[in-house]
Amino acid sequence: MVKPLxxxxxxxxxxxxxxxxxxxxxxxxxxxxxxxGTAEKCEYHCKNYxxxxxxxxxxxxxx
Ligand SMILES: [Zn+2]
Numbered sequence: 001m002v003k004p005l006x007x008x009x010x011x012x013x014x015x016x017x018x019x020x021x022x023x024x025x026x027x028x029x030x031x032x033x034x035x036x037g038t039a040e041k042c043e044y045h046c047k048n049y050x051x052x053x054x055x056x057x058x059x060x061x062x063x
Contacts, residue, residue, distance in 0.1 A: 010047065013039040023062050032062025 013036055014025040023032040024039035028046030033039040038059050045053045 011040050031060040034061050
């Protein structure tokens, strides 16, 4: 199985195109962010705390 190098093993942020803009999705809660770093933070938080951080999800641009 080939893994993209830029992603760590347990963070699997998904990049999609929405209206020709890149959106990064948290695979855990499905929220989308305009930058990969925030999406990774969200996914990390979702996986480790089994809930979303309001501070992070307030930056979501796609639900
Ligand atoms: Zn999340």
